[in-house]
Amino acid sequence: MVMVCGVLSPPAAATSLRDAIxxxxxxxxxxxxxxxDEMAASRTARDTDSWFPSGPILNGQYQDxxxxxxxxxxxxxxxxxxxxxxxxxxxxxxxxxxxxxxxMARATQKVAHLATAIRVLDVTGTATLLRRELDSLRTADTxxxxxxxxxxxxxxxxxxxxxxxxxxxxxxxxLDARIADTEQNIExxxxxxxxxxxxxxxxxxxxxxxxxxxxxxVKLDPEHDPRxxxxxxxTRAAHASYEVAAHSYIPAPEVxxxxxxxxxxxxxxxxxxxxxxxxxxxxxxxxxxxxxKQAKLVGLAERDAVLAERKVRLEYASxxxxxxxxxxxxxSTRASQGALDDRANQLDHAWRVGETSLxxxxxxxxxxxxxxxxxxxxxxxxxxxxxxxxLMADELP
Numbered sequence: 311m312v313m314v315c316g317v318l319s320p321p322a323a324a325t326s327l328r329d330a331i332x333x334x335x336x337x338x339x340x341x342x343x344x345x346x347d348e349m350a351a352s353r354t355a356r357d358t359d360s361w362f363p364s365g366p367i368l369n370g371q372y373q374d375x376x377x378x379x380x381x382x383x384x385x386x387x388x389x390x391x392x393x394x395x396x397x398x399x400x401x402x403x404x405x406x407x408x409x410x411x412x413x414m415a416r417a418t419q420k421v422a423h424l425a426t427a428i429r430v431l432d433v434t435g436t437a438t439l440l441r442r443e444l445d446s447l448r449t450a451d452t453x454x455x456x457x458x459x460x461x462x463x464x465x466x467x468x469x470x471x472x473x474x475x476x477x478x479x480x481x482x483x484x485l486d487a488r489i490a491d492t493e494q495n496i497e498x499x500x501x502x503x504x505x506x507x508x509x510x511x512x513x514x515x516x517x518x519x520x521x522x523x524x525x526x527x528v529k530l531d532p533e534h535d536p537r538x539x540x541x542x543x544x545t546r547a548a549h550a551s552y553e554v555a556a557h558s559y560i561p562a563p564e565v566x567x568x569x570x571x572x573x574x575x576x577x578x579x580x581x582x583x584x585x586x587x588x589x590x591x592x593x594x595x596x597x598x599x600x601x602x603k604q605a606k607l608v609g610l611a612e613r614d615a616v617l618a619e620r621k622v623r624l625e626y627a628s629x630x631x632x633x634x635x636x637x638x639x640x641x642s643t644r645a646s647q648g649a650l651d652d653r654a655n656q657l658d659h660a661w662r663v664g665e666t667s668l669x670x671x672x673x674x675x676x677x678x679x680x681x682x683x684x685x686x687x688x689x690x691x692x693x694x695x696x697x698x699x700x701l702m703a704d705e706l707p
Contacts, residue, residue: 327434327697328706330513331427334506344419351415354407363401363562366538368393385572392566400459400557407550414543420536420704427701430506430513435694437499437512437638444492446679451489453675454482461668476669481672489588515693518707532619532626535702541618548611552604559597563589626702629695636692643685650678 325333335341373386396404458478464470500510532538565587572580652675661671697707 325509325511325513327431327513327515327518330434330503330507330509331430331706333508334430335423335426337506337508340421340422340426341419344415344422348412348415348419351408351412355405355412358397358408359405360401362420363394363396363404367394367564367566386704387571390566390568392564392586392588394564397560397562399555400562403553403557407547407554407673410543410547410550414540414547417536417540417543421540424536424701424704426506426704428698430503430639431694431697431701433502433506434513434515437496437503439513439687439690440492440496440499441512442690444489444496446485446682446686447485448493448678450675451482451485452555454478454485457668457672458482460662463482470668477668477672481586515690515697518693518697531703532623534704535622535626538615538622539704541615545608545611545615548604548608552601552608555600555604558600559592560590563587583656622702626699629665629699629702633692633695633699636688636695640685640688640692643681643688647678647685649682650674654678 369390369392371386371388373384373388375384451540458475461470461475461478465472465475500512503512504510565585568584568586570582570584572582654671654677657666657674660666661668700707
């Protein structure tokens with residue numbers, strides 16, 4: 311397979327990565343769902359802060375002796391209006407629980423946004439690398455076509471053996487296959503970008519560098535990662551739910567006003583007004599399972615918070631290591647790229663004047679292009695790692 315080292319053509323991206331992420335989030339079905347969840351939780355928190363846990367309860371009764379076939383005049387009308395009451399501390403705990411749910415909904419929305427942004431970043435990185443590889447392969451194809459023409463002429467006049475022509479033909483076929491495969495992969499990446507953002511244009515990843523950190527004042531701290539913030543919010547929500555259960559040791563007591571009107575022949579009593587209340591007594595058979603269920607949810611939330619922090623910190627360490635390794639690789643490949651390119655040019659000239667074989671010249675070109683491909687990969691990898699860290703810090707590039 312023939313490899314050459316040429317100058318890469320700059321990617322012609324039509325939009326910035328930031329715009330692509332913003333557009334993808336605007337079209338993501340998860341975005342609408344997350345906004346609805348946040349709105350619902352916020353309205354719940356607002357309306358839960360009330361004087362009573364629910365609305366008044368109306369009750370009415372009517373009794374008449376006509377229904378049993380007599381007509382003595384025994385008639386009773388009775389009406390009651392009852393209001394449920396918060397238990398001590400129950401209302402405050404319920405409001406705090408609703409606020410915790412709203413906070414968790416906002417944190418969930420940020421995590422969904424992070425997932426969308428990283429997906430756009432990964433596809434953009436893949437498409438950018440493929441396009442740079444395709445530029446190199448097409449440059450190699452152009453050079454190989456010229457070598458093939460020169461070799462065919464040399465074989466025709468008897469200056470080169472037919473094995474050289476066969477070697478170039480094999481290299482050309484292999485290179486064409488690589489170009490076709492890369493073009494197909496680029497189209498697949500473009501299609502995925504189209505699904506995410508509505509446009510198949512590849513965002514300009516190469517426009518980003520280390521200056522974006524200082525320009526935006528990004529703090530690369532795992533504690534700002536939306537996934538850790540979500541785990542912490544879920545833990546607070548679980549504790550808030552436990553507090554609600556702890557303050558709900560009996561059903562809500564009810565107190566109200568009762569009015570009774572009696573129509574009875576010869577009775578001195580006509581209308582009566584009184585108070586009524588209903589209070590259930592505590593029951594361990596009811597309260598203990600309710601408390602233990604919430605206690606288990608608190609334990610699960612605390613476990614998930616610890617695991618999420620470990621996972622994110624490990625991902626930060628891995629991304630930092632990837633960033634450092636890519637920068638070192640980029641520096642070393644750039645240093646060797648010039649030397650290998652000069653060597654390939656010299657061997658190419660030596661082959662044309664008959665001082666070396668075609669195979670050696672092709673091998674030198676292959677080594678030069680390998681260095682270029684490694685440099686291109688390192689350039690893309692370190693930018694992807696950089697943007698990933700920015701996204702994990704809850705920022706946009």
